[in-house]
Amino acid sequence: MDLTYTEDEEDFRHRLRAWLAEVLPKLPDRPHPADWPGRRAYDCGWQRMLHEAGYAGLHWPEDAGGRGATPTQHLIFLEETERAGAPYVGAGFVGLLHAGPTIAAEGTSEQRARWLPPILRGDEVWCQGFSEPDAGSDLASLRTRAVRDGDEYVISGSKIWTSHAEIADWCELLVRTAPVNADTPKHRGITWLAMPMDAPGVTVRPLRTLAGTAEFAEVFLDEVRVPVGHRVGAENDGWRVTMVTLSFERGTAFVGEVVACRRVLEALARTARANGRWDDAVLRRRLGRLAAECAALWRLTQWNVSEAQRTGGVPGVGGSVFKLRFSQVRQELYDAAAEVLGPDALDAGQEWVADRLSSLSYTIAAGTSQIQRNIVAERILGLPKGR
Amino acid sequence: MDFQLTDDQRALRTGMRELLARRFPRTRLRAVVDGAAGWGDGDAARGDGGTARGGELDRALWRELGAAGLFALRVPESSGGVGLGLPEVVLAFEEAGRALLPGPLVATELAAGLSGSLAAGAAQGETVVTALDEGGAPVEHLASADVVLALGPTAVEVIPAKEVARSAQPMRSIDPATPLHRSTPTRTRLDRVEQAAQAGQAAQAAQAVQAVQADQTGQADQTGQADQTGQAGPGRSGLAVRLRREAALLTAAQQLGSASRTVELAVDHARHRTQFGRPIGAFQAVQHLCAQMLVRAESARSVVYAAAVTEDPGDIAAAKLLADEAAVHNARDCLQVHGGMGFTWEADVHLHLKRAWVRAGQWQSGAAAEEELAAGLVSTVETCL
């Protein structure tokens, strides 16, 4: 058990710090959360800067245009960028964390050459069209249909909760290419396609979240034509193709936010001291307990990253354990923030109040907490399949 | 960074697990427990000369643990020890917690690292050392102990156990394998040393010790003089503070072992107990209890191991807090998964819960840990996170 970073790792950290110190002051002001074109431009601009400095696709394999960094270097990158207050991956999330790695792992060389460089350069934005009105946790029951017509698939159906749909160029789309019947279980018969969002027949209708913003959308597909060459992996093999990288989301996707938790906690303590609430032992101890939780989340991250490092980059099942604890702690943190704020907790203009609202999605998005518990019970603990 | 066990650490853990499986199998635990039960007294514990009864410590086992190096893991090789570090002790103590090994393991391990004291022989398992902490937790295994490691806010003393026993009252311990004594009067004695220490005068402290020693047949060791800073408060440093932190961490390690063990017990039961025509582990309500148990145990593990590496006070407080919670809550959920069987004396679940309660009150309570962590949020010292 060694928590000291190697000389190489420290060297990487110092170069990164120096670079961040140099470039962050030059960034433009952050756009308003409702200004979608502005947000896209801002997030892509940051990605371009990362690319120019050699930090784009750090954890991607080198033959996919990445830097082939170790999981530990990736961890350091996420830790340092958050500490320095650098922009979050934002609009680049799906491209960099899911669609890109999927194409890198399963795509042909032409597909890699077509789609990966623009993701790394921040030229193209991707969204994820998986969930449907009738297929959420039970994703494999999705019904959006794709019918082969010569060199094209003709797609009809609808997707929902698609984050960044309004500003995306591409959608990683899961469609049904074979009907479910006695011979075809629902996990078979699914195909992975790259769909241009400007194709005729695609309609995006923004959905308003409980925070009042439009973070995600419904996407209606009416006889949308997508070339067969946009299929990654074999027809009807899309479930496997997707699962290869879905665990990526749970590996290191939240590192920055764990670092942020500690920062928020310290700010809460400062505010509580200033407004007198610190004298309340119940609140003080609550913040103390959250400090323990943050420490555990950070150590769990280091544990999982070290494990991935040993197993050659494969995120372990530890991701589900982490996600369960993280999403709960994140919500408890902002409940404590409300306690510190007192009546101001009802002012939606407060930063912590907005964050409290968005923290409500953590136990739902990327696999609900119940689904994570099913995964832990069945795949880690080996309990019989639930019902 | 490589925050995973090394091959040697894995081997040490396996070795400890095997040693305990051989020398302290479940039958042995049950003999201790059932001997203390009152019921069936005299049946369960017979048949093996070395078997401890009624919570009395098995000296032969203690010596064997000593011979295996359990108490000398951190003692330098030049002094006849194993020469390893806190992470290795944590791994070994995790195994002890898993097996519900009884005895004042923490105090004996700490005493083995103190030189020139009455606790000589602790490293070899020849001397049994228990602890008396200013926090007021009951003294465990007092009747079986040779000496008591007494910790004040800054003072460290080793006192003959007989002397402490004179003024201590036995409790009817909730944990059948951990006899407990209430011991307030001895505090007065410690307080005199402490007052002198607080005055900041080493000479005075030494005098007080001498006076105390004269009073008490001159048998006590007072090891803390050199480390007494006369400071109070969270920033104080010194031997007593260090020992108390290590004690909290080693206690947390045992809690972690127990917390992981109860996950295994619950999962095992859930796979084999059938109701409504299927294993109860196929019911989601049961699955989710088990999943949360694993989350608790693994969160505690990450921070207990990290604290063993960093020895940072904040990490140790977090480790104790989360490991206490994992041990206690996992034992309760384990009990729930066992149904009526969980409420019996026969199942081991209650032993985990009761030991977890005993340990949760030792060294650093949840409240104290939370306050220390809260103080860390407003201190200017940079943390690792």
Ligand SMILES: Cc1cc2nc3c(=O)[nH]c(=O)nc-3n(C[C@H](O)[C@H](O)[C@H](O)COP(=O)(O)OP(=O)(O)OC[C@H]3O[C@@H](n4cnc5c(N)ncnc54)[C@H](O)[C@@H]3O)c2cc1C
């Ligand atoms: C902010 C946000 C962003 C999102 N972004 C995207 C995106 O970009 N692309 C995309 O495709 N999707 C996205 N999603 C969708 C997300 O993946 C789904 O919401 C999620 O998988 C749950 O599906 P559902 O909403 O249909 O809920 P349901 O599956 O209907 O679940 C409802 C409730 O039932 C429980 N439940 C369901 N099945 C089980 C079971 N087997 N056992 C126990 N309990 C069960 C759930 O835990 C939940 O509490 C996003 C969601 C949110 C909140």
